[in-house]
Amino acid sequence: MRIVQKYGGTSVGSVARIHAVADRIIALRQAGQEVAVVVSAMGDSTDRLVELAREVCAQPDARELDALLATGEMVSTALLAMALCNAGCRARSWNALQMPLETTGPAGRARIARVGCDGLKRDLAEDVVPVVAGFQGRAENGDLTTIGRGGSDTTAVALAVALDADECQILTDVDGVYTTDPRMVPEARRLPTVSFEEMLELAGQGSRVLHLRSVEFAARHGMRLRVLSSFEPGPGTLICEENPNVEAPVVCGIAFNRDEAAISLTQVPDEAGVAHALLAPVAAASIEVDMIVIAAPRGGRVDLTFTVHRDDYARALELARNAAAKYAGAAVTVDDRVAKLAIVGSGMRSHAGVAAKLFATLADEGIQVRLVSTSEIKVSVLVAEKDLERGVRALHAAFGLDRAQP
Amino acid sequence: MRIVQKYGGTSVGSVARIHAVADRIIALRQAGQEVAVVVSAMGDSTDRLVELAREVCAQPDARELDALLATGEMVSTALLAMALCNAGCRARSWNALQMPLETTGPAGRARIARVGCDGLKRDLAEDVVPVVAGFQGRAENGDLTTIGRGGSDTTAVALAVALDADECQILTDVDGVYTTDPRMVPEARRLPTVSFEEMLELAGQGSRVLHLRSVEFAARHGMRLRVLSSFEPGPGTLICEENPNVEAPVVCGIAFNRDEAAISLTQVPDEAGVAHALLAPVAAASIEVDMIVIAAPRGGRVDLTFTVHRDDYARALELARNAAAKYAGAAVTVDDRVAKLAIVGSGMRSHAGVAAKLFATLADEGIQVRLVSTSEIKVSVLVAEKDLERGVRALHAAFGLDRAQP
Numbered sequence: 001m002r003i004v005q006k007y008g009g010t011s012v013g014s015v016a017r018i019h020a021v022a023d024r025i026i027a028l029r030q031a032g033q034e035v036a037v038v039v040s041a042m043g044d045s046t047d048r049l050v051e052l053a054r055e056v057c058a059q060p061d062a063r064e065l066d067a068l069l070a071t072g073e074m075v076s077t078a079l080l081a082m083a084l085c086n087a088g089c090r091a092r093s094w095n096a097l098q099m100p101l102e103t104t105g106p107a108g109r110a111r112i113a114r115v116g117c118d119g120l121k122r123d124l125a126e127d128v129v130p131v132v133a134g135f136q137g138r139a140e141n142g143d144l145t146t147i148g149r150g151g152s153d154t155t156a157v158a159l160a161v162a163l164d165a166d167e168c169q170i171l172t173d174v175d176g177v178y179t180t181d182p183r184m185v186p187e188a189r190r191l192p193t194v195s196f197e198e199m200l201e202l203a204g205q206g207s208r209v210l211h212l213r214s215v216e217f218a219a220r221h222g223m224r225l226r227v228l229s230s231f232e233p234g235p236g237t238l239i240c241e242e243n244p245n246v247e248a249p250v251v252c253g254i255a256f257n258r259d260e261a262a263i264s265l266t267q268v269p270d271e272a273g274v275a276h277a278l279l280a281p282v283a284a285a286s287i288e289v290d291m292i293v294i295a296a297p298r299g300g301r302v303d304l305t306f307t308v309h310r311d312d313y314a315r316a317l318e319l320a321r322n323a324a325a326k327y328a329g330a331a332v333t334v335d336d337r338v339a340k341l342a343i344v345g346s347g348m349r350s351h352a353g354v355a356a357k358l359f360a361t362l363a364d365e366g367i368q369v370r371l372v373s374t375s376e377i378k379v380s381v382l383v384a385e386k387d388l389e390r391g392v393r394a395l396h397a398a399f400g401l402d403r404a405q406p
Numbered sequence: 407m408r409i410v411q412k413y414g415g416t417s418v419g420s421v422a423r424i425h426a427v428a429d430r431i432i433a434l435r436q437a438g439q440e441v442a443v444v445v446s447a448m449g450d451s452t453d454r455l456v457e458l459a460r461e462v463c464a465q466p467d468a469r470e471l472d473a474l475l476a477t478g479e480m481v482s483t484a485l486l487a488m489a490l491c492n493a494g495c496r497a498r499s500w501n502a503l504q505m506p507l508e509t510t511g512p513a514g515r516a517r518i519a520r521v522g523c524d525g526l527k528r529d530l531a532e533d534v535v536p537v538v539a540g541f542q543g544r545a546e547n548g549d550l551t552t553i554g555r556g557g558s559d560t561t562a563v564a565l566a567v568a569l570d571a572d573e574c575q576i577l578t579d580v581d582g583v584y585t586t587d588p589r590m591v592p593e594a595r596r597l598p599t600v601s602f603e604e605m606l607e608l609a610g611q612g613s614r615v616l617h618l619r620s621v622e623f624a625a626r627h628g629m630r631l632r633v634l635s636s637f638e639p640g641p642g643t644l645i646c647e648e649n650p651n652v653e654a655p656v657v658c659g660i661a662f663n664r665d666e667a668a669i670s671l672t673q674v675p676d677e678a679g680v681a682h683a684l685l686a687p688v689a690a691a692s693i694e695v696d697m698i699v700i701a702a703p704r705g706g707r708v709d710l711t712f713t714v715h716r717d718d719y720a721r722a723l724e725l726a727r728n729a730a731a732k733y734a735g736a737a738v739t740v741d742d743r744v745a746k747l748a749i750v751g752s753g754m755r756s757h758a759g760v761a762a763k764l765f766a767t768l769a770d771e772g773i774q775v776r777l778v779s780t781s782e783i784k785v786s787v788l789v790a791e792k793d794l795e796r797g798v799r800a801l802h803a804a805f806g807l808d809r810a811q812p
Contacts (some may be wrong), residue, residue, distance in 0.1 A: 009804035015461045049481070055421045056485050058491035064491065067499050071477040075455075078474035079462050085470065086463035093473050097503040098548050119548070140505050142525070 002124070003028065006038040006134065009231035009302045010173045012076045013043035017375055022083040022313065023173075025129060025264055029089065034124050038134045038254025039080055044133075047088040062107035063143055066136075070096065070144040071150070073133035081131045096136040096144065101155070103137030103145045106301060109286055110137050110145035112154060112217075115162035124163070132159060134210065149315040153214035161221045168223050169212060171230035177202065177209050179401040180254040185393055192235065195242040199225075201344040202255045216256070235274065242346055249398040251345035252353060254392055260290065261313035261336035262371065262382060263320050264305040268330045270297040275304060277326070281319040287312040291340065291373045291380060301308040304342035305371055307382065308367030313345035339368065339388040342380035343395060355379050361398040367391050408530070408571045409434065412444040412540065412562030417484045419449035420717045427636065428489040431535060431579075435495065440530055442569055444540045444562040445486055447478025452541075468513035469549055472542075476502065476550040477538035479558070487537045497535040500526065502542040502550065507561070509543030509551045515692055516543050516551035518560060518623075518678065520706050521568035530569070530737035537563060545798045566577055568626040574629050576616060577636035582643035583608065585807040586660040587736035591799055593808035598641065599660055601648040605631075607750040607784040621645065648752055654762060657805040659753035661796055666696065667719035667742035668777065668788060669726050670711040676703040676734045681710055683732070687725045693718040697746065697779045697786060707735070713788065716742060745794040747802060748786035761785050767804040773797050 005025065012018050021039075028035050040046075047067050053060040056331045060068075069318055077093035084091035096103075099119065103110035123130040124390055134152025137145045147154060153170055160168035176190040176198065194202070196219035203212045218225045218239065228236035268274055275294060280377040282289055287308055306317045313336050324330040355372075360377055367390065371382035383391055395404060411431065418424050424648045427445075444453075454491075455474050457667040459466040483499035490497035493572040505525060524750050526536040533536075533657055534611055540558025555558060559576055566574035582596040583605065600608070600618035602625035609618045615633055624645065634642035681700060688695055714722045718743050730736040754760045761778075764785055768775060773796065777788035789797055802808060 001524075015458070018462060052481075052485065053417070054486060054490045056424060059492070060488045061491040064497075064499055066485045066487045067501075068481060068488075071480045071484075074477045074480070075474060077456065078470045078477075082462045082466045082470045083460060083472075086468040093470055095473075095503075095550075097501075098550075101470070144501075144504075 001167065002034040002036075002163060003167050003169060004036045004038065004160035004163060004165045005171055006152055007040065007230055007243035008152065008170075008172045009040040009043050009046070010170055012039050012080060015079070017034055018076075018079050021080060022087055022089070022141060023200060024230070025084065026087055027091050027130070031178070031358065033190050034161060036120055036124065036130045036132065036165070037080065037380050038132045038152055038159055039076045039113045040134050040152040042079075043074045050262065059232045060347050065112070066107045068145045069145045069146050070133070073135050077133045084129055089129060091131055092123055092186050092267050093133070095133045096138045097142075100138040101136070101158075103139055104148060106286060107143070107145055108141065109149065109369070110147050111148060112137060112158045115158050117162045120159070120163060123157055143209070144294045146189055148213075152209060153211040157214045157221075157223055157225065159215040161217070166224070167226055168226055168227045169217065170214070172230050173229070173231065174209055174227070175232055175234050177228050177239070177253070178345045179252065179254070180392055185391055187396065189402065191237050191252060193238045195346050196244070197377055198252050198344050198346055199239045201342065201375070202253050210239075226289070239331045243289055244368065249345060250347035250351045250384050251401065253340060253401065254391055254395050254399075255344060255345050256339060256341040256354060256388055258339045258385060258388060259310040260307045260340050260382065261310045261316075262307045262334065262338050264303060264333045265319055265320060265324050265332050266302060266303045266333060267301045268324070268327050271301045274302075274327075278304060278320065278323045279306065282306075282308070282316050285315060285318050285319060287319075291371055291382065293371050306394065307338070307340065307371075337385045338382050339385045340380055340382050341388060341391055342378050343399060344378045346375050346377050348379075349369040357398060358395065361394050362391055365394050367389055407573065408440040408442075408569060409575060410442045410444065410562050410566035410571045411567060411577055411786070412558055413446065413636055414445040414450075414558065414576075415449050417577055418445050418486060418635045421485070424482075424485050424489050427486060427758045428444055428493055428495070430636070431490065432493055432495050435535070435625050442530065442536045442565060442571070443486065444538045444558055444565055445479065445482045446540050446558040448482045448485075451478045451481070463524070472513045473550045474479045475552050476539070476542040479541055483537045483539045490535055490537070491645055495535060496533060497537055498529055499537045499539070501539045502544045503548075505538070506544040507564075508544070509545055509553060512551070512692060513551055514554065516545065516553050518543060518553060520565045521564050523565065523568045526569060537808060544572050555621075557619070559617040560623055563620045563623040563629055563631065564626075565622070566629050572630070573632055574624065575632045575634055576632050577622070578615065579614055579635065579637065580633070581635035581638055581640050582633050583645070583659070585658065585660045586664070586798055586802055590795055591802045593802065594749065594810065597643050597658060599644045599646065601752050602645060602660050603648070603783055605645045605754055607748065607781070608659050621776065639785075653749060656753035656757050657749050657807065659750050659803075659807065660747060660801055661750060662745060662747040662794055662798055664745045664791060664794060666713045666744050666746050667722075668713045668740065668744050669719075669723055669727060670709060670739045671730050672709045672739060673707045674710060674733055674735050676706050676708045684710060684726065684729045685712065685728055686716070688712075688722050691721060691725060693725075697777055697788065699777050699779060713744070713746065743791045744788050744791075745791045746788050747794060747797055748766070748784050748787055748803070749805065750782050750784045754783050754785075757758050763804060764801065767800050768797055769775040771796055771800050
């Protein structure tokens with residue numbers, strides 16, 4: 001079996017942990033597996049590099065910030081390759097320029113376009129473990145780029161696809177995907193398997209186990225993904241195509257996200273293209289918009305609300321105000337103390353009443369729902385930040401997530 | 407004028423110093439100069455990376471150690487480019503893979519083969535300051551390499567040659583080349599100019615202002631080199647071709663090197679090729695041999711003594727012992743408490759009696775000379791380490807180096 005393993009920053013956070021990772025890789029190879037490895041930067045070293053850049057200037061040049069941050073993964077790949085070599089396992093570090101791992105798009109938020117892996121395949125054929133720097137890429141013009149925080153997961157999946165691996169394993173500091181965050185709900189259970197779609201909704205809603213893009217990428221290519229603890233043994237959670245022969249549980253988990261901010265544009269003329277005119281500048285600034293809700297028009301006017309990450313709030317607000325200023329009578333209202341929670345499950349498709357149960361449960365708790373957005377396998381609601389924890393606990397119990405499912 | 411400036415680790419050792427370097431570059435550009443910059447890693451960051459590697463294992467894989475160390479210069483180039491951009495001066499960092507700066511030879515001791523500078527020329531044409539990572543290269547197979555400690559000086563000269571620059575300036579923590587180390591001899595004077603040949607002898611003898619290879623490289627290509635303080639204003643020392651119209655002072659300086667170890671092979675058969683047989687294994691191990699003296703043969707046997715850096719002493723000794731074992735009767739004796747001093751000057755060529763004066767001065771001080779080696783413009787002697795300082799002071803006075811020369 002050919003496996004791509006990705007070790008996060010915590011897993012390679014110290015020299016001792018790097019040795020532990022090396023041991024784990026060697027054990028896997030001794031069990032007859034072919035292994036390629038992707039690593040993140042050690043511990044908080046990316047944060048420290050960002051801090052260093054901020055000491056130089058408040059708004060570091062984006063190209064240079066990427067060049068700086070990419071060094072973090074170069075350090076951890078070299079150290080892990082050394083540890084492997086020292087333990088008698090041939091290994092070779094690879095950075096994005098060497099592979100090359102080609103990206104498109106802006107610095108800091110580049111997207112993987114092509115994974116050059118001839119060298120890695122040669123390594124595997126020669127019994128060498130390739131150790132690849134996650135998170136980084138090479139732009140068309142040769143610049144070093146980064147593919148966004150958490151992007152090492154995406155690097156791992158892209159590499160697994162390019163190498164035609166049997167499985168992509170994400171080793172992290174949790175031992176799998178849970179019905180919800182166990183730090184908030186002690187009854188939360190590890191899910192043995194979860195479908196790509198469910199994982200996408202869970203990850204997209206703020207389950208911080210896996211980076212959203214990595215799941216999308218895996219789903220698009222049908223690459224089996226497994227989340228494992230890098231510290232403890234265990235099967236983790238397998239994320240794969242849904243098995244059509246098995247009836248999925250109605251709800252598999254509850255995701256939530258504290259870091260939301262809602263921006264409402266009210267009394268906007270109900271014209272074709274107005275939503276685009278309002279949101280296009282936000283999208284052009286590469287700000288990710290999460291929920292978008294347009295209320296039913298009244299008197300030729302509509303209200304449009306969207307949510308963004310709290311980090312992007314100030315910038316998005318400015319853009320929204322500029323856009324709204326073009327429409328007489330339109331106004332902008334904001335709320336940056338909101339949180340989102342979402343129930344997710346493939347089984348929802350065939351079960352009516354999931355949303356009803358959600359609303360009833362929240363109403364019983366006296367929690368006001370400010371915004372609702374639904375998909376085939378998810379219902380998301382925006383609530384006041386202070387109500388979040390109570391809401392998640394109540395829903396976890398109401399949907400029976402604390403009990404093992406058949 | 408097109409200038410390549412190289413800033414050493416001390417010069418970019420903190421964020422404040424990086425800003426000072428940026429200011430200096432901007433001032434030069436405002437004075438109408440075209441500038442390309444080479445930087446070393448910040449302060450002691452290379453040492454810290456070496457330490458980190460040693461924590462992972464005692465003998466880190468050479469390829470991976472190079473990959474690790476190369477990150478130090480990538481950090482400083484990105485930060486300096488950020489500082490320049492922030493101050494309104496367009497700048498772009500370049501690492502060895504991006505240029506590419508091609509090298510040959512073993513990891514850790516690679517040599518520059520070709521400087522790809524199309525991108526840098528484009529930068530200069532577009533009024534962008536290219537900021538190049540010193541010390542690193544790209545092997546033919548795409549590996550990151552390093553060109554040896556202090557190699558950033560060589561990077562700077564190679565870049566100056568490739569860019570056809572008018573001058574290569576090495577900015578460091580001293581304000582020029584001195585007649586000898588002022589920390590040992592307070593009367594030491596800064597030399598306004600020195601010839602390549604003299605500088606080669608001074609650098610090769612342990613004057614730590616400039617890396618030997620950088621001077622060789624500059625001499626070979628006739629590139630004017632200037633050593634300047636990065637902290638204080640001043641003209642520094644210009645190193646260039648000798649002006650044939652000006653009579654050079656007899657002696658321009660005294661170099662010394664504390665870190666020598668002498669290995670003697672005695673009673674070796676006086677056969678053709680025996681010196682090669684003895685020294686070839688040492689050279690093959692990439693250990694730099696400094697002085698080599700073969701005494702006049704007696705009774706069909708000769709004594710061969712060579713000196714190496716004290717770091718290489720144990721390895722060189724083992725190789726010498728293996729080589730000597732092939733000759734019955736040969737023995738190996740060692741002395742690792744020796745130091746070398748050398749008087750250097752182009753004027754020696756036309757003045758007899760320089761060596762005589764050297765020996766007389768040392769004899770007056772009661773200093774025993776263990777080994778002598780001469781070149782056209784240099785006389786080197788090996789003395790006991792404890793005699794070094796006294797010898798240097800006496801010679802500095804004897805050759806009138808404390809007095810300004812015409």
